[in-house]
Amino acid sequence: MYIITSTPSAKLAPASHKPTNLSTKRKQLAKTLKSPTFEPLKDRLIRLSNAGRIQEAISILGIMTQQHQLTPDLTVFSILLKSCIRTRNFELGKLVHLKLDQSGIELDSIVLNSLIALYSKCGDWVTAKTIFDSMGDHRDLVSWSAMISCFAHNGWSRKRC
Secondary structure (H helix, E strand, O other), rough: EEEEEOOOOOEEEOOOOOOHHHHHHHHHHHHHHHHHOOHHHHHHHHHHHHHHHHHHHHHHHHHHHHHHHOOOOOHHHHHOOOOOOOOOOOOHHHHHHHHHHHOOOOOHHHHHHHHHHHHOOOHHHHHHHHHHHHHHHHHOOHHHHHHHHHHHOOOOOOOOO
Protein backbone atom coordinates (compact mmCIF):
# COMPACT_ATOMS: atom_id res chain seq x y z
CA MET A 1 0.00 0.00 0.00
CA TYR A 2 1.11 3.56 -0.45
CA ILE A 3 0.56 6.63 1.65
CA ILE A 4 0.95 10.30 0.89
CA THR A 5 4.04 11.96 2.27
CA SER A 6 3.92 15.46 3.70
CA THR A 7 5.65 17.02 0.70
CA PRO A 8 3.63 19.53 -1.31
CA SER A 9 3.89 17.45 -4.46
CA ALA A 10 1.95 14.64 -2.69
CA LYS A 11 4.44 11.93 -3.58
CA LEU A 12 3.66 8.44 -2.39
CA ALA A 13 5.76 6.44 0.02
CA PRO A 14 5.43 2.69 0.68
CA ALA A 15 3.52 1.57 3.74
CA SER A 16 2.20 -1.77 4.91
CA HIS A 17 -1.44 -2.81 5.15
CA LYS A 18 -1.01 -4.47 8.50
CA PRO A 19 -0.64 -2.60 11.78
CA THR A 20 2.57 -3.09 13.69
CA ASN A 21 0.82 -3.76 16.99
CA LEU A 22 -2.47 -5.46 16.17
CA SER A 23 -3.61 -6.08 19.76
CA THR A 24 -3.19 -2.39 20.68
CA LYS A 25 -5.13 -1.32 17.59
CA ARG A 26 -7.93 -3.79 18.37
CA LYS A 27 -8.20 -2.46 21.92
CA GLN A 28 -8.29 1.10 20.62
CA LEU A 29 -11.01 0.20 18.08
CA ALA A 30 -13.07 -1.55 20.78
CA LYS A 31 -12.77 1.55 22.96
CA THR A 32 -13.87 3.73 20.03
CA LEU A 33 -16.95 1.63 19.33
CA LYS A 34 -18.02 1.94 22.98
CA SER A 35 -17.53 5.71 23.01
CA PRO A 36 -20.77 7.71 23.28
CA THR A 37 -19.47 10.24 20.73
CA PHE A 38 -18.52 7.74 18.02
CA GLU A 39 -21.93 6.90 16.52
CA PRO A 40 -23.25 10.49 16.31
CA LEU A 41 -20.04 11.62 14.58
CA LYS A 42 -20.11 8.61 12.28
CA ASP A 43 -23.75 9.29 11.38
CA ARG A 44 -22.98 12.92 10.59
CA LEU A 45 -19.98 11.95 8.48
CA ILE A 46 -22.12 9.48 6.49
CA ARG A 47 -24.89 12.06 5.93
CA LEU A 48 -22.38 14.65 4.72
CA SER A 49 -20.67 12.15 2.42
CA ASN A 50 -23.96 11.03 0.93
CA ALA A 51 -24.92 14.65 0.33
CA GLY A 52 -21.68 15.22 -1.61
CA ARG A 53 -20.23 17.48 1.09
CA ILE A 54 -17.00 15.50 1.19
CA GLN A 55 -14.77 18.25 2.62
CA GLU A 56 -17.09 18.67 5.58
CA ALA A 57 -17.19 14.90 6.03
CA ILE A 58 -13.40 14.77 6.14
CA SER A 59 -13.48 17.55 8.75
CA ILE A 60 -15.64 15.25 10.88
CA LEU A 61 -13.01 12.55 10.40
CA GLY A 62 -10.45 15.00 11.79
CA ILE A 63 -12.67 15.76 14.77
CA MET A 64 -13.08 12.04 15.44
CA THR A 65 -9.35 11.31 15.34
CA GLN A 66 -7.84 14.45 16.80
CA GLN A 67 -10.31 15.91 19.30
CA HIS A 68 -11.89 12.68 20.51
CA GLN A 69 -9.01 10.22 19.86
CA LEU A 70 -11.47 7.85 18.16
CA THR A 71 -10.45 5.29 15.57
CA PRO A 72 -12.91 5.32 12.66
CA ASP A 73 -14.01 1.91 11.43
CA LEU A 74 -13.79 0.49 7.92
CA THR A 75 -17.33 1.65 7.15
CA VAL A 76 -16.31 5.28 7.65
CA PHE A 77 -13.29 4.93 5.38
CA SER A 78 -15.22 3.00 2.75
CA ILE A 79 -17.94 5.67 2.57
CA LEU A 80 -15.40 8.47 2.38
CA LEU A 81 -13.43 6.75 -0.38
CA LYS A 82 -16.56 6.06 -2.43
CA SER A 83 -17.69 9.67 -2.01
CA CYS A 84 -14.30 10.93 -3.19
CA ILE A 85 -14.50 8.65 -6.23
CA ARG A 86 -18.10 9.66 -6.98
CA THR A 87 -17.26 13.39 -6.79
CA ARG A 88 -13.94 12.82 -8.60
CA ASN A 89 -12.09 14.52 -5.75
CA PHE A 90 -9.01 12.34 -5.97
CA GLU A 91 -6.74 14.48 -3.80
CA LEU A 92 -9.17 14.15 -0.89
CA GLY A 93 -9.34 10.42 -1.66
CA LYS A 94 -5.58 10.22 -1.26
CA LEU A 95 -5.90 12.09 2.04
CA VAL A 96 -8.47 9.51 3.19
CA HIS A 97 -5.99 6.81 2.17
CA LEU A 98 -3.33 8.49 4.29
CA LYS A 99 -5.68 8.62 7.30
CA LEU A 100 -6.58 4.98 6.68
CA ASP A 101 -2.93 3.95 6.75
CA GLN A 102 -2.34 6.02 9.88
CA SER A 103 -5.24 4.28 11.62
CA GLY A 104 -3.49 0.91 11.42
CA ILE A 105 -6.77 -0.88 10.74
CA GLU A 106 -6.42 -4.11 8.77
CA LEU A 107 -8.07 -3.50 5.42
CA ASP A 108 -10.79 -5.64 3.91
CA SER A 109 -11.44 -6.31 0.23
CA ILE A 110 -14.16 -3.61 0.07
CA VAL A 111 -11.77 -0.84 1.08
CA LEU A 112 -8.93 -2.24 -1.02
CA ASN A 113 -11.23 -2.40 -4.07
CA SER A 114 -12.23 1.23 -3.43
CA LEU A 115 -8.55 2.19 -3.31
CA ILE A 116 -7.95 0.40 -6.62
CA ALA A 117 -10.86 2.33 -8.14
CA LEU A 118 -9.60 5.62 -6.70
CA TYR A 119 -6.10 5.28 -8.11
CA SER A 120 -7.39 3.90 -11.40
CA LYS A 121 -9.69 6.86 -11.96
CA CYS A 122 -7.00 9.40 -11.15
CA GLY A 123 -4.67 7.71 -13.67
CA ASP A 124 -2.25 6.13 -11.19
CA TRP A 125 -2.42 2.55 -12.46
CA VAL A 126 0.91 1.69 -10.82
CA THR A 127 -0.47 2.30 -7.31
CA ALA A 128 -3.74 0.57 -8.24
CA LYS A 129 -1.79 -2.49 -9.39
CA THR A 130 0.41 -2.43 -6.28
CA ILE A 131 -2.70 -2.50 -4.08
CA PHE A 132 -4.20 -5.25 -6.23
CA ASP A 133 -0.99 -7.31 -6.01
CA SER A 134 -0.88 -6.87 -2.23
CA MET A 135 -4.31 -8.48 -1.90
CA GLY A 136 -2.93 -11.93 -2.76
CA ASP A 137 -5.58 -14.61 -2.27
CA HIS A 138 -8.12 -12.04 -1.04
CA ARG A 139 -8.84 -10.81 -4.56
CA ASP A 140 -12.43 -11.25 -5.60
CA LEU A 141 -14.51 -10.62 -8.72
CA VAL A 142 -14.72 -6.91 -7.88
CA SER A 143 -10.92 -6.70 -7.54
CA TRP A 144 -10.34 -8.32 -10.91
CA SER A 145 -13.02 -6.16 -12.56
CA ALA A 146 -11.50 -3.04 -11.02
CA MET A 147 -8.06 -3.89 -12.42
CA ILE A 148 -9.41 -4.72 -15.87
CA SER A 149 -11.28 -1.42 -15.82
CA CYS A 150 -8.12 0.31 -14.60
CA PHE A 151 -6.06 -0.98 -17.51
CA ALA A 152 -8.80 -0.16 -20.01
CA HIS A 153 -9.29 3.31 -18.53
CA ASN A 154 -5.56 4.03 -18.67
CA GLY A 155 -5.06 2.99 -22.29
CA TRP A 156 -3.64 -0.49 -21.89
CA SER A 157 -4.32 -2.86 -24.74
CA ARG A 158 -3.84 -6.60 -24.99
CA LYS A 159 -0.57 -6.10 -26.86
CA ARG A 160 0.93 -3.98 -24.05
CA CYS A 161 0.21 -6.51 -21.28
